[in-house]
Amino acid sequence: MPEPPKPITAPVRPTENIVDTGDNLQISSETPSVDLGKFTNTMTLQFSTDGQATPLVRSNPNYPPAAARDGVEGWVEMEFAISPQGEVIDVKVTNAEPKRVFDQAAVRALRKWKYRPLIVDGKPQPQYAQRVVLEFTLEQ
Template sequence: MKKLLSVISLASIVTFSLFVFMAYLVNSDEVNIVDPLPDVIVDVYQTKPEKPAVDRVKKLPEPPKAPEPMPKVMTEIDPTLPTDGIGEILVNVKVPSTTLGTGDIFTKPDHDARPIVRISPKYPITAARDGIEGWVKLAFDINKVGEVVNISILDSYPKRTFDKAAKQALKRWKYKAKLLNGKTVYQTHQTVQLDFNMDQQI
């Protein structure tokens, strides 16, 4: 009996202690009040309503005008003309004959070499200083492209005074090559004389 009383008293004490502790906890809790967040304004943009489709009628270009009909040429056929047996009339047509030769419209005319570029010789300084005048006679060939080749001195006066200047100038000459039967050919045995005068020096 004593044990039962002691257990009941101990249970009563524990129960009372729990109620006291719970009351303490309830009184000591702090309630944190959170401020509400500001309202978020959402703008909703609406697209403009589409305009109804409009059917466009394309204008077709005006058709080109028909060309005027060619005037009909009426020809009278002599019934006495011979036929080929099936009703076709045989007519003799004379065609003028053409002959191709040198100088016609289909081929270039033949010609000898023609000068295109001529370079004057430089007057030698020593000859100009001493007032010496003279000339040089040269022989040369012209190749198929119009260049001057195989230059040689035939004669000169004074001797060897103007030879070098004359040859240097002649090397720079350009020709339109000789044409024979529509083809350029090599032309030989050409001669020229270059004069050296004080009043013409460059």
């Protein structure tokens, strides 16, 4: 039986791999990959959150075809908020390398994520200043 998901804390840029197993989300040492012909996209997620955000649904970004073809790798750091309904809102790219190559794919994927809302006194609360870094790497 898989371990229940661990809450994400705020250490300095930890690297955790998240695997969606259907109903449950679990942290795993396995890295999700997408077959791109001669390349394999390996995506590493780095979380730095100020709240107790628990991801429930995660959508992997699509590796931009031009970047895959040209062998370009990089990462996108984003800041966002979580609504009381657990939806990702107010996504802003705060840093990226290379600039503007992976931004659109990363933002589009993050907007599909769903979180367990923070409950305070029995009521769901918004969570602000959440951060995530999506890394895009190719393996030959």
